[in-house]
Amino acid sequence: MAPTAPSLTTIGFDADDTLWEHETFYRMTEERFRDLLGDHADGEDVLARLLAAERRNLAHYGFGVKAFTLSMIETAIEVTDGRVPAPVIGQILEAGREMLSHPIETLPGARETIEAVTADYRVVLITKGDLFDQERKLAQSRLGDLFDGVEIVSDKTVDTYRRVFTDYGDGPQRAMMVGNSLRSDVLPAIEAGSWGVYVPHDLTWAIERAEPPADLPRFRRIDSLRELEGVIREIDGG
Template sequence: MAHITTVALDADDTLWQNEQFFRLTEQRFTALLKDYTDAPDLSDQLITAVTRNLSFYGFGIKGFTLSMVETALEVTDHRVPGTVIAEILAAGRELLSHPVETLPYVDQALSHLQETHRLILVTKGDIFDQERKLAASGLAEFFAAIEIVSDKTPATYARIFAQHTDGADRTVMVGNSLKSDILPALAAGGFAVYVPHELTWPYEHAEEPVGEQRYARIEHLGQLPQAITSFDSR
């Protein structure tokens, strides 16, 4: 019988809104370029550039901003005015100043689980931005450990489980990304709870596990305590 003692949680679009600000910036990006290119798939080209550049810039706002600049140059054959590049850079900086809006049931779920479990935060992206958002969220006090990582792989989770938990078989990872939060945590031997968000970056899409006893799906974090209890009873 499983007995979960540690709950690891993702941050962006699990604890607070994130992707919506990238979508708004993407719309601003396409509007800035509409007079300089007739490319019909600017958003797709931007996503391609961001994905291509992950190995160079990693996840986060800085890589997204540099990819917007790169895409603007590519689709205009380097004819885009410097003023537009300046606007794109400004849009990237504004991403770093959006207010942090926690998602429904976050405070209630963390307050409840803190009484019975060790909570750790496992998030990826730019350290500066993630630390800013965590501080602004007011949620830092709930977590016994905070891990800001460059990527989420089975090896990443294996290290975190070994360092901060009673073992993978006593740990559940909670997040909105099947690719980054769920599948690699399961591969590392942990449990996983998927909390879908209405906006998910295409890079994070993956197929849900089928027939996996260490996996659960919930609609919001208010259902998380019950999901963890269900693991303990299996």
């Protein structure tokens, strides 16, 4: 008889676009930015240059609204050959401030799912980005008290999941990570030894996209957080 897989003890949740809306506000700001520079370059070219700047700057600024705002300013300078008007810079900064104060909208099933899971498992929030902004969003979501631990990290890597699931649980082999990003939430967690549950969002940042794995036994996909309990029961033999 094959050995029984160790039971789950720890569930990790991503935050942005898994528990609350996030990318929607970036897309709205991108459209505003494109319109601001409409007299200087084609709109699609502006957005392509912005994405290229974001990719270049990840190693310097990390993730989050502040990094995004700096990339918009850099792109505006580039697109206008250094002649970007000061009022445009001012509007870019204002757009960044508005993003940092935008009300949080939790996604369907977020609270109910976390509450259900906490009855039997240790639950950890694992999110990346600017510390101040992530703390603000967590406070506004009113979900913070449901978690046994909160980790705000600069990036999500294999080592991140090994450390977090060891610190808060019984190691990655007995843990599950749930999120909307294959690149950040699912694939590195599986590589660390955890289960990875993919919950697609309608909008996903290009840098976070990856191909779904075809043959990883610890990979699952669900269409809604409300399906997570069923997946956990299937895996844990409940």
